[in-house]
Amino acid sequence: MTKRRDFIKTTLLMAAGTAIGSSSVATAKTKSKFTGIVYSADDPGKWEKKVGSHAPKVAVEGKNVTITTKHGMTEQHYIVRHTLVCEKGYVLGEKTFYPTNKKAVSTFTLPEKHGSVLYATSFCNKHDLWVTEFSV
Ligand SMILES: [Fe+2]
Numbered sequence: 001m002t003k004r005r006d007f008i009k010t011t012l013l014m015a016a017g018t019a020i021g022s023s024s025v026a027t028a029k030t031k032s033k034f035t036g037i038v039y040s041a042d043d044p045g046k047w048e049k050k051v052g053s054h055a056p057k058v059a060v061e062g063k064n065v066t067i068t069t070k071h072g073m074t075e076q077h078y079i080v081r082h083t084l085v086c087e088k089g090y091v092l093g094e095k096t097f098y099p100t101n102k103k104a105v106s107t108f109t110l111p112e113k114h115g116s117v118l119y120a121t122s123f124c125n126k127h128d129l130w131v132t133e134f135s136v
Contacts (some may be wrong), residue, residue: 010121039130049128056082056122057130065093069104069122073097079104080123087117110136 032038035044041055052070059066067082082095082104093108106123120132 006017033098050127054124054127054130056120058134060136063110064107066107067120071104075099075127080125082106083121084108087115116127
């Protein structure tokens with residue numbers, strides 16, 4: 001489990017570094033060096049038709065961050081996990097789902113020092129790891 005967390009943290013940090021180091025010119029689709037490993041609305045790779053049901057949506061109200069993945073929850077196909085990660089790679093919140101959960105929705109309270117750039121992740125048991133970067 002620790003190795004998996006380290007992998008996700010390292011991947012997110014590297015993705016953040018790639019995003020920061022990339023051109024500021026806006027493009028419709030932004031490829032990262034993690035294409036095919038971590039998916040996003042801007043870089044959905046082979047899952048382009050899955051963006052709406054897999055890229056995590058984020059709502060911020062005060063210190064609360066709600067992550068929603070608009071995805072069905074059945075025994076064969078469901079959202080396994082959400083995480084909220086800060087730019088430095090610290091996991092600020094995590095929630096594991098089960099097929100018996102009706103929705104993949106999680107709410108986390110931001111700690112005092114969280115930085116302005118955050119990442120919401122959502123992992124589907126069939127369509128891999130997705131990330132949405134956002135600022136607060
Ligand atoms: Fe899926």
